[in-house]
Amino acid sequence: MSDDVLPRGLPAPLPPGERLIWQGRPGTLGLARRVFHLDLVAAYFALLALIEAVSAGRAAAALPLLGLGAAGLAVLLALAWCSARTTHYSLTDRRLMLRIGIALPITVNLPLHQIEAAGLRRFADGSGEIPLLLKAGTRLAYLHLWPHARPWRLTRPEPMLRALPDADEAAARIAAALAAANGQPVPGWSPAAATAALPGHLAAAGS
Structure with missing residues (x-):
């Protein structure tokens, strides 16, 4: 196997006689949910925003927390995407x-x-x-x-x-x-x- 046909994810050509059977990589959303706990973080910020809105008596009071939560979720998604893209x-x-x-x-x-x-x-x-x-x-x-x-x-x-x-x-x-x-x-x-x-x-x- 020459370098110009080296499958992605292999650090070097396989030794003679070794046969590639399968290649795969993680899904971005799956990593985000099960490794970086996207669902739990979203639920946490949603709960905080709800408590803030109820305490203040107006929905607009929750907007800063919702914005912070959205930023946090974006960071987690970016990490999951990078991890999925660099994993083979x-x-x-x-x-x-x-x-x-x-x-x-x-x-x-x-x-x-x-x-x-x-x-x-x-x-x-x-x-x-x-x-x-x-x-x-x-x-x-x-x-x-x-x-x-x-x-x-x-x-x-x-x-x-x-x-x-x-x-x-x-x-x-x-x-x-x-x-x-x-x-x-x-x-x-x-x-x-x-x-x-x-x-x-x-x-x-x-x-």
Whole structure:
């Protein structure tokens, strides 16, 4: 693979014999809502504005708070957009790569044989998140991964593919790649069948 045809998100051409299977990236709105908590911040400022309007006895009193809230939401959306634009997840037949970081991009390489289990959490909008439990002895820093880490898994961080619009397809391909890497039967290529092969103890991803 030459540099002029290098897929976006790969830091360098793949070694001979390694095959690219899938690439994906987070959705901006999903990151804004589930990483930067856009909904909670909006509800907080709306509540403050309501209290201010009731206390002052006029709706106009809430306008400064609403303006401040709108500015805060714009900042969060901008952060989510930048994070989504600078993130690439790449799956090969040997490893899973996370190209992450807004100001200082880094690439986290996860050989498939070091991934003990994976899970899938679907959301109502069809997107989803996939956490990856690494085998004991595989060390990664939570702060280096954030926000691409399962929340609150601080002592044993779990990388997590966040806000994937095509989570079912990603789960299917990851399940098949993990099975092949571990010499197990490859599940059927439908998302439902392959997702069922993902270990159930990670099914509640994001909790």
